[in-house]
Amino acid sequence: MTTIRPFTCEDMLKFNNVNLDPLTETYGLSFYTQYLAHWPEYFQVVESPSGEIMGYIMGKAEGHGENWHGHVTALTVGPEYRRLGLAATLMNILEDVSEKKKAYFVDLFVRVSNKVAINMYKNLGYIVYRTVLEYYSGDPDEDAYDMRKACSRDVNKKSVIPLTHPVRPEDVD
Amino acid sequence: MAVRPQHVHDGGIVERRLRPIYDWLDIGNNKKALQEAEKVLKKSPTLQAARALKALALFRLGKGLEAQVVLDALADEKPSDDTTLQAMTISYRESQQLHKVCMLYENAVKSEPANEELHSHLFMSYVRVGDYRSQQRAAMALYKFAPKNPYYFWAVMSIVLQAKTSEDNTKRGILLALAQRMVDNFISENKMEAEQEARLYIMILELQEKWEDILKFIESPLYSQLVPGSTAQASIPYLKKLGQWKRLNVVCKELLWDNQDRWDYYVPYFDSVFYLMKENEEDSDSSIDNTAEKCHEFICQLVESMSSGRTLRGPYLARLELWKRLAVDGDPTSLIGNGLALCVQYLRVFANKPCAVPDLRPYLGMIPQKEREEKCREFLTCLGFDENSEPESADDIQRHISCLAAWRLVAAPLSSTGALELAATLRGHYMRCLQKGLVTSNITEFCAADHYGILAAHHYFYAGVEQQSSAPIVEALCLLELVLHHSPANFHAKLLLVKLYHLLGNAVAADSIYQRLEVKHIQLVSLGWLHCARLAPACLASRALQLLADTRAFLKHHGKDSVEHLTYAYKYGTFEKLVELAGWAARLEGCGWGAAAARDQALLAQLAGPPALLHQPSRLPALPTDNRDLNVIVNYEPPQFQDDNLKARTFDQEVSYLRLKDALVSAIALCIELADSRPVEEKKGHYEQLNTCVEAFSTAMEKCRQLYAERERISISAPFPSRIIAFVNSPVPYRELYATMLRLVGELAINRTTAAHDACDAVARLLPKAQLQLQDEIAVKGDPVWSMRDRLESLSNYLEFIGIITFLLGVCNELFSPASAKKSKKKTNHSPDEIKTSELLNKLNNTVQTSIAFLENILDEWPKYEANIDEILAKLSLDDKYQSPVENKLKTGRDDMLNDVRNILKRKSKYLKSLLQ
Numbered sequence A: 001m002t003t004i005r006p007f008t009c010e011d012m013l014k015f016n017n018v019n020l021d022p023l024t025e026t027y028g029l030s031f032y033t034q035y036l037a038h039w040p041e042y043f044q045v046v047e048s049p050s051g052e053i054m055g056y057i058m059g060k061a062e063g064h065g066e067n068w069h070g071h072v073t074a075l076t077v078g079p080e081y082r083r084l085g086l087a088a089t090l091m092n093i094l095e096d097v098s099e100k101k102k103a104y105f106v107d108l109f110v111r112v113s114n115k116v117a118i119n120m121y122k123n124l125g126y127i128v129y130r131t132v133l134e135y136y137s138g139d140p141d142e143d144a145y146d147m148r149k150a151c152s153r154d155v156n157k158k159s160v161i162p163l164t165h166p167v168r169p170e171d172v173d
Numbered sequence B: 001m002a003v004r005p006q007h008v009h010d011g012g013i014v015e016r017r018l019r020p021i022y023d024w025l026d027i028g029n030n031k032k033a034l035q036e037a038e039k040v041l042k043k044s045p046t047l048q049a050a051r052a053l054k055a056l057a058l059f060r061l062g063k064g065l066e067a068q069v070v071l072d073a074l075a076d077e078k079p080s081d082d083t084t085l086q087a088m089t090i091s092y093r094e095s096q097q098l099h100k101v102c103m104l105y106e107n108a109v110k111s112e113p114a115n116e117e118l119h120s121h122l123f124m125s126y127v128r129v130g131d132y133r134s135q136q137r138a139a140m141a142l143y144k145f146a147p148k149n150p151y152y153f154w155a156v157m158s159i160v161l162q163a164k165t166s167e168d169n170t171k172r173g174i175l176l177a178l179a180q181r182m183v184d185n186f187i188s189e190n191k192m193e194a195e196q197e198a199r200l201y202i203m204i205l206e207l208q209e210k211w212e213d214i215l216k217f218i219e220s221p222l223y224s225q226l227v228p229g230s231t232a233q234a235s236i237p238y239l240k241k242l243g244q245w246k247r248l249n250v251v252c253k254e255l256l257w258d259n260q261d262r263w264d265y266y267v268p269y270f271d272s273v274f275y276l277m278k279e280n281e282e283d284s285d286s287s288i289d290n291t292a293e294k295c296h297e298f299i300c301q302l303v304e305s306m307s308s309g310r311t312l313r314g315p316y317l318a319r320l321e322l323w324k325r326l327a328v329d330g331d332p333t334s335l336i337g338n339g340l341a342l343c344v345q346y347l348r349v350f351a352n353k354p355c356a357v358p359d360l361r362p363y364l365g366m367i368p369q370k371e372r373e374e375k376c377r378e379f380l381t382c383l384g385f386d387e388n389s390e391p392e393s394a395d396d397i398q399r400h401i402s403c404l405a406a407w408r409l410v411a412a413p414l415s416s417t418g419a420l421e422l423a424a425t426l427r428g429h430y431m432r433c434l435q436k437g438l439v440t441s442n443i444t445e446f447c448a449a450d451h452y453g454i455l456a457a458h459h460y461f462y463a464g465v466e467q468q469s470s471a472p473i474v475e476a477l478c479l480l481e482l483v484l485h486h487s488p489a490n491f492h493a494k495l496l497l498v499k500l501y502h503l504l505g506n507a508v509a510a511d512s513i514y515q516r517l518e519v520k521h522i523q524l525v526s527l528g529w530l531h532c533a534r535l536a537p538a539c540l541a542s543r544a545l546q547l548l549a550d551t552r553a554f555l556k557h558h559g560k561d562s563v564e565h566l567t568y569a570y571k572y573g574t575f576e577k578l579v580e581l582a583g584w585a586a587r588l589e590g591c592g593w594g595a596a597a598a599r600d601q602a603l604l605a606q607l608a609g610p611p612a613l614l615h616q617p618s619r620l621p622a623l624p625t626d627n628r629d630l631n632v633i634v635n636y637e638p639p640q641f642q643d644d645n646l647k648a649r650t651f652d653q654e655v656s657y658l659r660l661k662d663a664l665v666s667a668i669a670l671c672i673e674l675a676d677s678r679p680v681e682e683k684k685g686h687y688e689q690l691n692t693c694v695e696a697f698s699t700a701m702e703k704c705r706q707l708y709a710e711r712e713r714i715s716i717s718a719p720f721p722s723r724i725i726a727f728v729n730s731p732v733p734y735r736e737l738y739a740t741m742l743r744l745v746g747e748l749a750i751n752r753t754t755a756a757h758d759a760c761d762a763v764a765r766l767l768p769k770a771q772l773q774l775q776d777e778i779a780v781k782g783d784p785v786w787s788m789r790d791r792l793e794s795l796s797n798y799l800e801f802i803g804i805i806t807f808l809l810g811v812c813n814e815l816f817s818p819a820s821a822k823k824s825k826k827k828t829n830h831s832p833d834e835i836k837t838s839e840l841l842n843k844l845n846n847t848v849q850t851s852i853a854f855l856e857n858i859l860d861e862w863p864k865y866e867a868n869i870d871e872i873l874a875k876l877s878l879d880d881k882y883q884s885p886v887e888n889k890l891k892t893g894r895d896d897m898l899n900d901v902r903n904i905l906k907r908k909s910k911y912l913k914s915l916l917q
């Protein structure tokens, strides 16, 4: 049972039960507020009837010409609320917004080790477009998959023809 | 913040010359940037952009005065090129002179009135200072020669903000009508373009409470064109406002058919049904649900319609919600059946999901306590389990856990023996899962079986509290460390460990786990209560200072950033967020914990920091805001223990404590001001202020002693009882001690010698008694480890006093024999009064040193953590290489803490000795 609504600043005070998860990054405050100020429709939260935050998605639209696309910056669901279809719902919203913005595709980066998420994105129709080497810094650095799904505007599905060679982070715009 | 203007790519000679300066600034090497700027200026000394960048580098190097000179000269020249202006803007911004940016662009616009960019910068400069009227003017000017929608709506928004902040109702009305007319005109001219413009229009209508008009607008083709596919949902709040319950009913039902899991549709649906029920109108329209029966029927239809695919929680929870609402004034049993049975049914369907229990929580309280407790085992056994079942699959383990947790949430609380037995059983389950490979966690995900350990820890905690005994807590710690060892991602285990290590007064051990939570940024605020606030009372001053500094740095940084975010909101036309962001900035600015952190830091620095002047924090917020997340630790106590006032009450205590500390900090700051070398007559003002401050402190102490006499119950999820309770109820007379000591400084400063002598003498006589009172307060009664936390807190209060009295003795010394006089080495003849002052100060100094020696003795005798850890570990029957860290953490945590305190005391002693004349 879910309330879906735009993420608000005050949600940052109660997202701990979601953000303490090790795969979910807590960013600096201005990172969130910038997204809120710029792409509020891309920043949605799912809330339980008792007002607990169950998960949220944070995204943006960017790129020029045929590279105009929706991007998933963060997607996370609290451990207690997983396998309920919430992430799928949130991805749906982001795809809808991207459709309305006439994007060509939606993309995201995910750690190559994050099997659960990769599997989920595949089930949602995303493909691995390319590998980005050492995208995540850490010890050791980790590669990312750049995953994509075409929107209806990309009639010929040009945006989702996988690259055969991996790229470096500096080649990703 | 990047300094470089975004679109200066003319490739010109100037750009090329400036590039290295930007590069150095970008990477934070301001010294090199300065050098580079000087180099450029040698060739072209008048180049404005280079001078502006030089000023910025100077500012960042802390050379504010020099920078200001450069800036002022530049401002007089009224520059208008973008590069110069932007660099100057950043300098002004970083030195908090935002008003000057307005002037800068006002001049620039005058010299280049047709430059759109300059106008837009001028607008933003007004945004940063919150000058809404000027914003409006600038936006309209901009729109006049660049008729673009955003500019027009900037003007509209500026008018709305004037209205929102206007206290005069007539004026407010006029402004809102104006804003509305402006948008109306746009609508009639077919000029609306963006969703956010539509939202701003709704905001304007909302502020005028024109609900009908909003509804009309939402239902218009224009709205569906701007915000496709959201008309029905958007109309809900306004149908409610207008009391159009029938329409609301129809709209929600339609939405629910397609979205059976949407709580935000169920709530207004129920609202409509319950209003229509009250109206009790005979209605032939069968499509409207105006009775409980029809409502129930509708929910049943939703349940039935979910034939294929995922089972949604929505319709099931909706039935519980219906029950709950009907139960408010009646018994819905005949209609929908027994409430408890419904809850059990819910559990039966969803027990395999970890959300089952959190989902049920709000509804368990509606079952009468007696019935709940009598039939509690139905929750446990509804899927064929009992407390001894040994499920073998991950799914069944989750089911078992859900049943166990639901059972504990409704059952009567156990006696301590009962709790210990159950805890042992649950621990057994965890151990069994571990041995059978059913603990399937990895680095990033934890697993269901962990929850046996978590639930066990909760029961150990209950038993510990009940028996006032540390042994069960140590059992919980050992078990939780084991859980964490196998499930490093389990933050529930981490949170409990932090909490329980603190419960036993071991902040160092708690810190070892806290670091693994990777708390940062905003979490420093929302979770500050959990750990940072507990460090000082656990006598870990040095670590407390670090974390307090982090917290303050975060808040300070945000304070600077927050106006920038407002400019983004204009830039992207997100007007709704603009209001939200402004509210958020104000909320954080008034953060109660932030204010407390500033004062704690100032006071604690007197004790444990390097010698430095006291930093007077900015003024107390008038209404401090509560930004704590108190839901982060999950609680398994039954509903009757739910304390709905907890958040408000504990915050109230924190605010009282904050005010006490604020009075102390202010008084100390006044003492410092009084210690300068002005003639006595000029100090009278500060002297009076100090007396008022001390008076306020004394009164507040007394008032708080009456208010907070009761001991708070300890709960696993709530903050520990506020520090104010131990402080004001202490047998050590802190009120007299602080007040008299502060008065001493005041009297000395204005040469009221007799009064000063009296005060000095009084403190010296109070201290030896205070020592004994402290000794009594921290004497071991009962289990020494259980009471460790309380005793450390008492000790910390005394230590903080020692820190402050030592500091104030330094101030007295400065007053009595200023460092400047000492240096001149002139022999001065002392009057008998002066000789007496010196004697008395020396005596007090020696008394404080005796007190420190006394504390050192206490530390030498400080009890150890002597729990039977070996025995406990044997129960965990660990055969592999795992070595429980608990024993070592408790031991070294204690030793590290004691050493920290010893070092501090040593430093204080040394300093005091240096003051002796």
Ligand SMILES: CC(C)(COP(=O)(O)OP(=O)(O)OC[C@H]1O[C@@H](n2cnc3c(N)ncnc32)[C@H](O)[C@@H]1OP(=O)(O)O)[C@@H](O)C(=O)NCCC(=O)NCCS
Pocket: A021, A023, A024, A075, A076, A077, A078, A081, A082, A083, A084, A085, A086, A087, A088, A089, A108, A109, A110, A111, A114, A116, A117, A119, A120, A121, A123
């Ligand atoms: C990845 C994550 C967002 C999934 O959230 P979720 O709400 O549980 O996902 P959904 O319930 O919507 O799952 C949709 C589908 O993905 C697949 N899926 C999701 N989690 C899965 C799991 N643990 N194992 C196997 N498949 C899984 C399933 O096919 C699922 O559909 P199904 O349940 O009908 O079989 C969540 O696990 C999470 O927050 N992880 C931590 C943060 C993270 O990794 N974010 C992604 C960064 S790019």
